[in-house]
Amino acid sequence: MSEFSLIYQHFQHATKKHTNTTLGIGDDCAVSGVPADSELVSCVDTLVMGRHFPIGTSAYAIGFKAVAVNLSDLASMGATPYAILLGISLPSELANDDFLAELVRGVGDVCEQFGVELIGGDTTGSSVLTLSVTALGFVPKGQAIKRAGANIDDVVCVSGDIGLASVALQAVLQGKNTPLQSALDLPQPQVALGQALRGFASSMIDISDGLGQDLGHILTASQVGAVIELDKIPTHDELNQLSFEQKYQHIINGGDDYQLLFTISPDNLTHFQNKHPNLPIYPIGRIVAGDTLTLCYQDEQVMMNIQGWQHF
Ligand code: ADP
Ligand code: MG
Numbered sequence: 001m002s003e004f005s006l007i008y009q010h011f012q013h014a015t016k017k018h019t020n021t022t023l024g025i026g027d028d029c030a031v032s033g034v035p036a037d038s039e040l041v042s043c044v045d046t047l048v049m050g051r052h053f054p055i056g057t058s059a060y061a062i063g064f065k066a067v068a069v070n071l072s073d074l075a076s077m078g079a080t081p082y083a084i085l086l087g088i089s090l091p092s093e094l095a096n097d098d099f100l101a102e103l104v105r106g107v108g109d110v111c112e113q114f115g116v117e118l119i120g121g122d123t124t125g126s127s128v129l130t131l132s133v134t135a136l137g138f139v140p141k142g143q144a145i146k147r148a149g150a151n152i153d154d155v156v157c158v159s160g161d162i163g164l165a166s167v168a169l170q171a172v173l174q175g176k177n178t179p180l181q182s183a184l185d186l187p188q189p190q191v192a193l194g195q196a197l198r199g200f201a202s203s204m205i206d207i208s209d210g211l212g213q214d215l216g217h218i219l220t221a222s223q224v225g226a227v228i229e230l231d232k233i234p235t236h237d238e239l240n241q242l243s244f245e246q247k248y249q250h251i252i253n254g255g256d257d258y259q260l261l262f263t264i265s266p267d268n269l270t271h272f273q274n275k276h277p278n279l280p281i282y283p284i285g286r287i288v289a290g291d292t293l294t295l296c297y298q299d300e301q302v303m304m305n306i307q308g309w310q311h312f
Contacts, residue, residue, distance in 0.1 A: 007088065007123045010100045014108045018117040020082055030119035032083065038138040041079040045070050046087075049129040053185075054172050059099045061185035062131065063106025068187045069208065070135035071114055072258040075194030076206035078145040079137030083119045084111065086133055089126030114191055139198070149203040150222035150263040156285040157269070159190045159260040162211055163235050163247070166254025180238055187258035193279050194260055200272045204262035212252040212306035214261055215293060222263075225292040228285035230302060244297075252295070253307045263287055 012025055023031040034040055047053060047066045057065075067084055074081045086107065094100075111118060116135075164183035171178035190206075197204065203222055207214045211233070219226055230248055239247045264272065273281065288294075295302045 010104045015111040015118045041137045043073040044134040046132040059102035060106040063103040066131040067110045070133045072189035072206040074137040075191045078198040081137045086121035089130040145204040147221035154263040154287040163251035165256035166250040200268045201262040207257040210255045225290035227294045230297045232284045
């Protein structure tokens with residue numbers, strides 16, 4: 001069986017058909033309808049074995065995470081996910097039924113969870129396993145939430161626990177078991193919250209490279225500064241076993257959190273919380289004039305280098 005027919009067999013029925021799809025997998029291109037008064041929102045993220053996920057990560061987790069991180073990017077714009085295209089560069093030792101079935105199960109589960117269809121992709125041989133996912137979504141015209149837009153006195157919020165994946169990655173690289181493994185392997189994109197924040201949040205990003213660095217992107221794009229209260233950042237009890245320094249290194253300079261980080265005016269925050277009492281929102285600071293990010297702990301300023309994820 002050729003490599004391609006093997007892949008095709010696995011991916012053909014990986015996900016349910018979406019109502020917007022006129023033509024899915026099997027032709028030269030997919031053909032899709034765009035809902036009236038909507039804009040197409042698109043992104044691509046590439047995951048390389050040994051670089052974006054540790055060697056030894058399960059095939060299921062690789063498939064799940066490659067899709068989830070892209071849905072997180074759509075969530076950060078307030079978009080409703082629609083479909084993905086999946087580029088696979090596959091070493092010959094992984095071109096077998098067991099590996100592909102598990103990879104497809106991971107892709108299929110996260111697509112099922114968020115009503116997303118796999119509408120196409122490309123497959124090639126390679127020395128290093130690489131997955132490149134293109135994700136497509138929709139927003140009502142003009143309503144995408146950008147990095148630019150934060151205003152002075154806005155509240156800075158996150159959608160959930162920060163630092164867990166970074167702690168888990170450190171454990172995995174040291175060959176240890178960790179109760180935080182699923183935070184690293186199976187990130188949960190905050191799709192419902194992202195959509196609900198349309199019309200409320202003034203700016204938004206998802207935390208992939210570290211809270212400090214990703215907040216830096218909002219501040220630069222919005223030309224403002226921020227004061228963050230470290231003691232207000234939600235995290236997992238597991239991090240309380242670490243020293244103060246280690247704990248906040250993971251929280252500020254870790255990464256792979258895939259929580260949303262957004263700014264919202266105090267009035268909108270109150271309205272939003274009344275309208276959506278069950279959606280997770282944790283205020284962690286506020287936007288100030290200037291271009292500086294100040295970190296405080298119990299009202300005392302804390303000095304820390306903000307590095308985040310270094311790509312090269
Ligand atoms: P082409 O030569 O026109 O690029 P391919 O042989 O690469 O066509 O792909 C044939 C069909 O299978 C296309 O519809 C393509 O989208 C789909 N396909 C190929 N690889 C994948 C994949 N990894 N995931 C999903 N669909 C795929
Ligand atoms: Mg092709």
